Amino acid sequence: MKLYNGMSPNGMRVQVYLAEKKIDVPVTNIDVMAGDTKKPEYLSINSLGEVPVLELDDGKIITESLAICRYFEILHPEPSLMGESAEEQAHIEMWTRRMEQQIFASVGRIGLHEIPYFAHKLEQIPAYAASSRREFPKRLAWLEQEISDGRPFIAGDKFTIADITGMAAIMVCGFLDIEIPDEFKSVNKWAKSMQARPSWPSMPG
């Protein structure tokens, strides 16, 4: 088994997940910004030219960060990061999707339209990046009113994959110099507690 991974928000999701579960997987480092994902040998593994990718011992390929986490969750159910009962699994999935669509994708849009590297991926529209920057605090305001009930984690009392998706969003905020305004006290408290976890990756300086 081999994980193709590199410093990136979705790569981080799998990296943090494996660290939290204490699962050791050999990693082949991929330098996304240097264009490693666009090399023919990499495209033959993932036609989308993205990390992360898990290659199983029989050569089968699994792409998509959450699919890779799901694979390991079934093989290593403890500690559960995706829930146990039907209700708990659905609740965590709900929050993972909410974090992905409302927070991670919102900040990701800014990166996609601002970072020169992504020009190959889409038509970059600076005005859209600017309006997405203005819009982002509204998404944070939504999260603030949701988690201001004092719960320590996004989906409740336990750290889950929904927090990991949020961690990827915090990483992008750091990369793009986007600060979480002080007024969002619960979001700031949660974000700081995520950055303090041993699984939070050290970033290249």
Ligand SMILES: N[C@@H](CCC(=O)N[C@@H](CS)C(=O)NCC(=O)O)C(=O)O
């Ligand atoms: N939905 C995929 C998204 C993967 C993805 O967007 N990977 C980015 C890094 S966060 C990438 O490798 N981008 C390289 C490129 O687009 O050139 C997942 O969850 O794994």
